[in-house]
Amino acid sequence: MSPVFGHGRLRLYLLKLLEESPRHGYEVIRLLQDRFLGVYSPSPGTIYPRLARLEEEGLVTHEVIDGKKVFSLTDKGRAELHARLDELADLEQSLTESVQDIAREVKEDVRSTVRSLREELTQAAKDVRPPDLSRSWTHWQERDWRQTWARVWSTFGDAPENRAELDAALGEVLADFVAQVRQEASAGNLTRQSLEQCRAVLDDASTKIRDQLR
DNA sequence: GGCAGTGAGGTTCCGTATAT
C-alpha cells in the first residue's frame, strides 16, 4: 500500500492540526484515525519523531500538562504554515478525496457481501426442505439479530465522528450474521419461512447501511 | 493500609521502505 502522505506532507498536516489547537501526541494519532475513518492509523513511531523534529526546527513547542507533552505551534511554525497555504489546500483536497474513496470502498464492500449472501439464500430456497419447526432458524433468532443491529445503530450510528467505530462494528456484526446463516444452511436447518426472515433482516440492515454511508 | 498484578495511555527507540 502506498503511503497516505507524500514526502513532507505529514509534517505540513501536523502543523495544521496544531494550529487548530494545542494537542498531545496521542490526541494527534486519534484525530488522524478519526479523520480517515479508522483506515489510516499512524503508529506512535510515526507521529512522535515527527513532532520532536518539528520542535527541533523551532516550528512547534511543548509544555508538560498533567504529565503529557502538549504541543503547540510557534510563530515560526505559523509563518511556515501560512507560507505553504496553497500546498495545504492541495493536501486537504486530496485527503478529502481519499476519505470519500474509503467511504465508497466500504459501501461497495457491504453491498457485495449483502449481494452474495442474498444469492446464496435464493439458491438455498430452491433446495429447501419441508419445514421441520423443531430444528429451523426460528423467529427468536430473527429477533436477536434485529436487536444486535439496533444496538450498533444506537451505539455508533448518529454521530459522524464515530464512523470508524461504526464501520468496525458493522463489519463484525455482518460477518457473524453471514457465518450463522451459512452454518444453518449447511446444517439443513433453513425452512422457507426462516429464509424469508433472514432476507428481511438483511434487507433492513442493508437499507440502514446505505442511509448511513450516504 | 500496603503490596502486587493488570491494563491503558503515552513515549522512545530502532529498523525498513520509499521519495527526493
Place this chain on the structure above:
DNA sequence: ATATACGGAACCTCACTGCC
C-alpha cells in the same frame, strides 16, 4: 546519499483492583 514515512517492540507512568 539523505530525508522522510511508517511500523513495531519496549518502556514508563498511573489508576484500578484484589488479596493479605
